[in-house]
Amino acid sequence: MLSIKDNDKYEEIIKYSKFISFIFRVYSKNEVNDYIDKIKKEYPNATHYCYGYVIDNDIKSSDDGEPSRTAGAPILNQITGNNLNYTLIIVVRYFGGVKLGVGPLTRAYGKVAREVIRDNNIITLVKGYDIMITFGYSDIKDIDYILRDSHIISKVFEDNIIYNVLVTSDILDKLGNYNIKINKDIYIEKE
Known part of the structure; x- marks a missing residue:
């Protein structure tokens, strides 16, 4: 089974919005909640905290107020598309004043999730x-x-x-x- 070696972070500005993606290896829902709480405390003024995770058969994502399936789903698609398990990705967004629209927003979340995986080492x-x-x-x-x-x-x-x-x-x-x-x-x- 594949997972990530290290916890990591990736940051990018897309159309004036700042997207910060974090990747963590997790083994329980409690760990997922702990990391989400930690990120919310470290980035208290963010507009959205979207995420996706896979822990065996426990698979979940959240759009956290973004339009339905524009944030959590593309994050989760990057995890499942890379066959990763025990993996959580959280994307923090600071709204930059320009609405991206459904397509570009979905691509933005997918991109920063893909990049934080790409920057990591995949392990067995x-x-x-x-x-x-x-x-x-x-x-x-x-x-x-x-x-x-x-x-x-x-x-x-x-x-x-x-x-x-x-x-x-x-x-x-x-x-x-x-x-x-x-x-x-x-x-x-x-x-």
């Missing part, structure tokens, strides 16, 4: 897990070898060793004989 995400693995000191070489390409968040050395690590499904299978607790399912950037 694979299903993974945030796990805790507990093992004895005699197993450390084997565990470190299996986890050599995984992201180890923390290591605790007590009576046993405890690693908090992000692993893909194939690595989890290789760790099958060890004491593992899955904290949560996640998506990991494929190298």
Whole structure:
């Protein structure tokens, strides 16, 4: 599955209106709402805050007062047209005094959404897990070898060793004989 690597921003003035597009990788509706609230606080005098997002089967857009389907739909079309998942684009518009009309307005929102995607790196995400693995000191070489390409968040050395690590499904299978607790399912950037 494809997503964006980094949160990013793109800005353009079209017929005296300032359009600022933001792109975020998101995993929940709560994150979407948090980013929308954040942008509204950072740009409090904007005329419109339009957006589109895709999180698995949760797909939504908003025109935020622009004529129907002139803002949210073209933003969303850029996300879906690039086969992106876990992606939110918010476009802030400062009205410049010239009404663009339905066609040019739709193209303007689509353009700034397309450009913020173009400026970003597209990555592949694979299903993974945030796990805790507990093992004895005699197993450390084997565990470190299996986890050599995984992201180890923390290591605790007590009576046993405890690693908090992000692993893909194939690595989890290789760790099958060890004491593992899955904290949560996640998506990991494929190298």
